[in-house]
Amino acid sequence: MPKNLIKKAAVSALALSLLLTGCSSSKDASKPKKANANVSLDGVPDRFKKKDDPIKIKVIRKIGGDDHTAQFLAGAKEEGESLGFKVDVYTANGDTAKFHDAISQALQEDYDGFIISHGDDAATVEDIKKITEKGKSVVTFDSNPDAGKINGVTLTSQDDEALAKQSLGQLVKDTKGKANIVYLWVDGFPPMVRRNAVYKETLASNPGIKEIARFGVASADTSVQTQNAVAAMLNKYPKGKIDAIFATWDAFAIGAERAVKEAGRNEVKIYGIDVSNADLQAIQEKQSPWKYTAAVDPKLIGSVDMRILAKKLAKEDTPPAYDLQASLISQKDLQGASGAVNMQSLAGIINGWGKSDAFEEDWMKTLKKAYK
Numbered sequence: 127m128p129k130n131l132i133k134k135a136a137v138s139a140l141a142l143s144l145l146l147t148g149c150s151s152s153k154d155a156s157k158p159k160k161a162n163a164n165v166s167l168d169g170v171p172d173r174f175k176k177k178d179d180p181i182k183i184k185v186i187r188k189i190g191g192d193d194h195t196a197q198f199l200a201g202a203k204e205e206g207e208s209l210g211f212k213v214d215v216y217t218a219n220g221d222t223a224k225f226h227d228a229i230s231q232a233l234q235e236d237y238d239g240f241i242i243s244h245g246d247d248a249a250t251v252e253d254i255k256k257i258t259e260k261g262k263s264v265v266t267f268d269s270n271p272d273a274g275k276i277n278g279v280t281l282t283s284q285d286d287e288a289l290a291k292q293s294l295g296q297l298v299k300d301t302k303g304k305a306n307i308v309y310l311w312v313d314g315f316p317p318m319v320r321r322n323a324v325y326k327e328t329l330a331s332n333p334g335i336k337e338i339a340r341f342g343v344a345s346a347d348t349s350v351q352t353q354n355a356v357a358a359m360l361n362k363y364p365k366g367k368i369d370a371i372f373a374t375w376d377a378f379a380i381g382a383e384r385a386v387k388e389a390g391r392n393e394v395k396i397y398g399i400d401v402s403n404a405d406l407q408a409i410q411e412k413q414s415p416w417k418y419t420a421a422v423d424p425k426l427i428g429s430v431d432m433r434i435l436a437k438k439l440a441k442e443d444t445p446p447a448y449d450l451q452a453s454l455i456s457q458k459d460l461q462g463a464s465g466a467v468n469m470q471s472l473a474g475i476i477n478g479w480g481k482s483d484a485f486e487e488d489w490m491k492t493l494k495k496a497y498k
Contacts, residue, residue, distance in 0.1 A: 159210055165496040170489045171440040174210065181211040181439060183432070184232040187243035188225040189315075190217030191346040192377045193402030194424045197469065198267075201428025202241055209436060209490060210497045219346045222247065229253045239263040239435045241428075246270055246315045254279060263438035265431045268317045274447050280434050281447045284422040286317045288452040289399045290324035290374070292420040296454065297335075297370050297397040300417070304334035305369035308359055310352060310378035312342035321374045321399065338363065342378065352381025360389045368394050376400035379416060383408050386415045400424070401455060403468050410460040410467055417457050422450045423480040425469065433485035440489070453479055 160177075161167075167175050174181065185202045187195055199215040206213035216232075218225035226249055232240065233256060240257055242250065242264060251272045257264050258278055266273045267282045274281030297305070309325065312318055329335050339362075341355040360368070371386075371394060373379035379398030386394050392415045398405070401421035409416045427450055437444050453476050460467050463475050473479045 159207060159497045161210060161496040162498070165492070167492060167496060170492055173439060174489075174493060181206075181209075181239070181436075182237045183211050183213045183239050183241065183435065184235075184237045185213065185215040185241040185243070185428075186225065186228050186232065187215075187217045188220065188222070188246070189244045189344060190219035192348070193404055194376060194400050197402065197424040198243065198428040201425035202432045203428070204425075205429040205432040206436075208497060209432075209493045211432075211436075213432075220344055222249075226250075226253060229257075233257060233260065233262075237262065239265075239439055241265050241267065241431050241435060242269060242273075243267040244269060244315065245273065248272070251276070263435055265435045265438070267427060267431055268315065271316060278438070279446070280438070280444050282427070282431055282434065283320075283447070283449050284317065284427065285449040285452045286320035287324055289420040289422070290321040291328075292452060292454040293397045293399055293418055294325060294328050294372055296418045297372060297395075298328065298332050300395070301335070301369055303332045306336050306338045306363075306367060308356065308368060308371045308382075309337050309340040310342055310356075310371060310373040310375070310382060311340065312344045312375070315344070318374060325372070325374075338368065342374075348375075348377040349381040349384075352378050353385045354381075356382045356385035357389060360385060360391050360394070365391065365393060370395045370397060373398040376402060376405050376419065376421075379419065380405065380408065383414065383416045391415075401469075401472075406455075406460060406467050406469070406472070409455070409457050410463075412461075414457060418454060420452050420454050422452055423469070423472075426450070426480050426482055430482060430484050433487075433490065436490060437485055437487065440487075442487075444485075448484075450482070451478070453477075 183206050185199060189195060195217055203213045203215055216228050239262060250270050254264050254273050254276055258276055264279045273279055311322055339359050343351050371382050373382055376398055379396055382396055392413055394415055396416040398419040401419050408414055434444050455476055459475055
């Protein structure tokens with residue numbers, strides 16, 4: 127593996143481990159803040175006024191090892207702690223057995239609510255039924271749609287159809303509907319199923335777009351495996367035989383970008399989905415093949431999920447499903463920015479990025495003042 131790739135992988139792994147260290151399984155890992163006694167809690171639901179008995183939340187995510195996961199967990203944790211909650215997070219890094227074991231273990235502990243992310247199988251639905259039967263509140267993200275049919279559960283998603291349409295639509299536009307493409311996608315996850323449906327519809331209505339190869343695996347080293355697979359494809363198809371790569375996950379796009387650059391094949395353009403600080407750095411580099419990515423701020427997703435869960439704990443109405451709005455990010459926009467480009471500054475480049483007052487009630491604002 128090239129030294130620069132090892133360094134990037136190490137930094138990403140370190141960042142995720144620092145986020146998760148001490149809060150993946152221990153009940154005392156995340157200690158609640160103390161409220162400012164000078165802030166009146168008038169209008170705040172009674173359950174949130176018990177300073178000696180703080181709300182306890184568990185966030186459990188099946189996939190991991192990527193920046194998107196780290197940001198999602200950070201968003202949920204920061205939003206919860208800003209409300210005075212004790213928030214523990216855990217990622218199973220794609221291990222199904224560990225994912226379900228984490229849910230079972232957490233169910234035996236004294237958590238008030240759960241956020242379950244990327245529970246794609248039928249067993250997740252059964253797990254969530256058990257949680258709700260114990261009177262616990264649940265919000266799920268990018269999980270089995272049947273979980274959203276359980277009374278009281280909210281299923282949140284990125285607007286996956288919009289993500290796929292924005293990114294793939296730009297590919298079609300840039301190539302004028304004629305291109306040989308590589309498709310990077312993995313089956314089995316609800317968001318991937320939705321993105322794939324758009325992909326099939328797009329190819330059916332644009333016969334000039336030809337898929338010549340595909341690859342996809344979800345694991346702790348997805349980017350590395352994708353890099354190797356794309357490198358092999360580039361060797362098989364010489365210059366002029368591949369026009370573009372459509373990557374349905376940024377872990378795929380990262381690997382593809384590295385392979386294309388190392389092969390000196392920058393004529394192959396990359397159109398992705400999802401974004402992170404590492405992605406933004408790669409996209410804005412001079413002559414980067416990564417031209418567009420469609421995304422929803424993953425940190426905002428975690429924050430909004432936590433707000434919905436808070437409303438459930440307050441016995442307020444919440445919807446059975448909620449989709450977060452997607453944005454299309456172009457290399458041109460990033461390279462034309464006047465200052466540093468990162469997930470924080472992206473709001474000044476992409477209209478509406480990272481901002482939403484969805485489900486943020488006045489009593490939540492009061493709690494945030496108290497725990498600031």
